[in-house]
Amino acid sequence: xxxxxxxxxxxxxxxxxxxxxxxxxxxxxxxxxxxxxxxxxxxxxxxxxxxxxxxxxxxxxxxxxxxxxxxxxxxxxxxxxxxxxxxxxxxxxxxxxxxxxxxxxxxxxxxxxxxxxxxxxxxxxxxxxxxxxxxxxxxxxxxxxxxxxxxxxxxxxxxxxxxxxxxxxxxxxxxxxxxxxxxxxxxxxxxxxxxxxxxxxxxxxxxxxxxxxxxxxxxxxxxxxxxxxxxxxxxxxxxxxxxxxxxxxxxxxxxxxxxxxxxxxxxxxxxxxxxxxxxxxxxxxxxxxxxxxxxxxxxxxxxxxxxxxxxxxxxxxxxxxxxxxxxxxxxxxxxxxxxxxxxxxxxxxxxxxxxxxxxxxxxxxx
Amino acid sequence: xxxxxxxxxxxxxxxxxxxxxxxxxxxxxxxxxxxxxxxxxxxxxxxxxxxxxxxxxxxxxxxxxxxxxxxxxxxxxxxxxxxxxxxxxxxxxxxxxxxxxxxxxxxxxxxxxxxxxxxxxxxxxxxxxxxxxxxxxxxxxxxxxxxxxxxxxxxxxxxxxxxxxxxxxxxxxxxxxxxxxxxxxxxxxxxxxxxxxxxxxxxxxxxxxxxxxxxxxxxxxxxxxxxxxxxxxxxxxxxxxxxxxxxxxxxxxxxxxxxxxxxxxxxxxxxxxxxxxxxxxxxxxxxxxxxxxxxxxxxxxxxxxxxxxxxxxxxxxxxxxxxxxxxxxxxxxxxxxxxxxxxxxxxxxxxxxxxxxxxxxxxxxx
Numbered sequence: 001x002x003x004x005x006x007x008x009x010x011x012x013x014x015x016x017x018x019x020x021x022x023x024x025x026x027x028x029x030x031x032x033x034x035x036x037x038x039x040x041x042x043x044x045x046x047x048x049x050x051x052x053x054x055x056x057x058x059x060x061x062x063x064x065x066x067x068x069x070x071x072x073x074x075x076x077x078x079x080x081x082x083x084x085x086x087x088x089x090x091x092x093x094x095x096x097x098x099x100x101x102x103x104x105x106x107x108x109x110x111x112x113x114x115x116x117x118x119x120x121x122x123x124x125x126x127x128x129x130x131x132x133x134x135x136x137x138x139x140x141x142x143x144x145x146x147x148x149x150x151x152x153x154x155x156x157x158x159x160x161x162x163x164x165x166x167x168x169x170x171x172x173x174x175x176x177x178x179x180x181x182x183x184x185x186x187x188x189x190x191x192x193x194x195x196x197x198x199x200x201x202x203x204x205x206x207x208x209x210x211x212x213x214x215x216x217x218x219x220x221x222x223x224x225x226x227x228x229x230x231x232x233x234x235x236x237x238x239x240x241x242x243x244x245x246x247x248x249x250x251x252x253x254x255x256x257x258x259x260x261x262x263x264x265x266x267x268x269x270x271x272x273x274x275x276x277x278x279x280x281x282x283x284x285x286x287x288x289x290x291x292x293x294x295x296x297x298x299x300x301x302x303x304x305x306x307x308x309x310x311x312x313x314x315x316x317x318x319x320x321x322x323x324x325x326x327x328x329x330x331x332x333x334x335x336x337x338x339x340x341x342x343x344x345x346x347x348x349x350x351x352x353x354x355x356x357x358x359x360x361x362x363x364x365x366x
Numbered sequence: 367x368x369x370x371x372x373x374x375x376x377x378x379x380x381x382x383x384x385x386x387x388x389x390x391x392x393x394x395x396x397x398x399x400x401x402x403x404x405x406x407x408x409x410x411x412x413x414x415x416x417x418x419x420x421x422x423x424x425x426x427x428x429x430x431x432x433x434x435x436x437x438x439x440x441x442x443x444x445x446x447x448x449x450x451x452x453x454x455x456x457x458x459x460x461x462x463x464x465x466x467x468x469x470x471x472x473x474x475x476x477x478x479x480x481x482x483x484x485x486x487x488x489x490x491x492x493x494x495x496x497x498x499x500x501x502x503x504x505x506x507x508x509x510x511x512x513x514x515x516x517x518x519x520x521x522x523x524x525x526x527x528x529x530x531x532x533x534x535x536x537x538x539x540x541x542x543x544x545x546x547x548x549x550x551x552x553x554x555x556x557x558x559x560x561x562x563x564x565x566x567x568x569x570x571x572x573x574x575x576x577x578x579x580x581x582x583x584x585x586x587x588x589x590x591x592x593x594x595x596x597x598x599x600x601x602x603x604x605x606x607x608x609x610x611x612x613x614x615x616x617x618x619x620x621x622x623x624x625x626x627x628x629x630x631x632x633x634x635x636x637x638x639x640x641x642x643x644x645x646x647x648x649x650x651x652x653x654x655x656x657x658x659x660x661x662x663x664x665x666x667x668x669x670x671x672x673x674x675x676x677x678x679x680x681x682x683x684x685x686x687x688x689x690x691x692x693x694x695x696x697x698x699x700x701x702x703x704x705x706x707x708x709x710x711x712x713x714x715x716x717x718x719x720x721x722x723x724x725x726x727x728x729x730x731x732x
Contacts, residue, residue: 323719326712338687346692353689
């Protein structure tokens, strides 16, 4: 773990909540339903995205970690995180999107630690400067303790159309580097994204929130009262989980709480510029890996790759020798039962292949 | 087998000699040393190139076939051609290029059938109009019976730089469609090839020769007397093969006999335009396969391929699902232990990969 020179130790009562879900469809065939993105080492560091997420947070939270994952992944998560306490992994009976996942963790923490501040961080993102990330989180915790729903807004490095944005408002008195959030906005078209970035007022919404559990659940209760009640009932009596869970709405925390709370003036934003990437597709993945002298990037065993005048990304995960000759910006992902060949600029369209396989009933490949 | 409407039956004393050698390096990883090109079905017809070669010749020669192959391939050749007599497969103790292979068959046939005409045809070429091919061969046999070394010259379909050419001279009296050959010329640079094709006098040298065995061996004896003597000694006493074979020169029939014989006015050429292809690389292979409506060609099980907006060639020979997204003129060849990704216009450079693997001692992949 990176040391935080000049920083204090862990943050009292800060709990990391890590929703570990999502199949990572655009990273097929590397990421599968049964072996999703967060379980993979996508950075060549020897640590999975989930492990790196926990490593990054550990100096802030020690072992105050709650990973919320699907029942099918519980065992794999435990294997990857053997040092965590047994109750650190909460299994959802079925996927119910981020509000249910983070809301359940909030309801559990509300009972467990009345002074808790919950920080939610996806299990499958990459951050290149963890020390700066932690500095920003510390800043956010201060505002969260004063009952703000605090989001970390990523300084855009370009006019991305694949992320939602959060618009920054006035500075929050008494909290250096913290602003009121005016609104969350959906993924914009290109020209709108360019205007957002040019204005200097917009940050990417990376889905990172810091909030007191009671504040989160009370906000949820304003717009979805039954949802908040059911989450608190489950926390009070865990045996109700199998009965109540299937009835919870499938909705993202952003829509259920963050957007209306911003409109109600309850959201604060802390800008961060610590090298964030959601590893959304193979182009994004390629961008994070070092290139060889010809410009080719390899995730995995580079000795399995023979390249002649080729740039792009090769993932030799199928145990085969992979030869690439005379192609620029190619993406080759080889696995035991499926092979993908595309280009970095078409990498998003891998979704279409997954959709076709799904439609044809080839679930064993998904 | 295709019927030859309006043609007579088989050609008395015509023997097909089929040299089956060469690793097909530019078709790696499909073609391997241990499983070379001629053993593969590269046309999706269910017949290997070798089998298709024999099928194509059968109406002319019935079972008068001699396949000359390397000792390591003898069993595979016999398995693919179970209907041939046992002595139809001659195994070379080691590779000694085409003069030794065809010369050995000539020496054997010289003793076996004094009236024989030998027609040599590579085991790994494709011909799209076998009936027209056979019409041309019948024409060539007539000149061969009069002691010409007859080559079939392919009408160029473009200024190819990958083949040698044969230059046509005066018509041969009494033989419709047969000309004296003025000279063989080596693979030309592009501008020379264009001039050859524009002149109308040049044909591609496809390595197809028809000749009486004694004529071939006597011509060989003019320029390589020991070579001819040794071949005839082996034919007279086959137990000498292991001793004499390693001492035979490694030389192509073209250089050893055809070129000097053309200079000596002993070669005739019969033009042919029956859709010939040497399947020299994956671009050539792609050109022979039907495209789907999007322009993608698949050799093998098309249901294993999921393509989105892709053209080129996919060979799914590794038992995996192969997805190709947003690439034009791509070449993807998937096998059990090696994968090649390139483009049709760089397909020739596969040689560089094979050379690198060789140098690194990865012989198991070659």
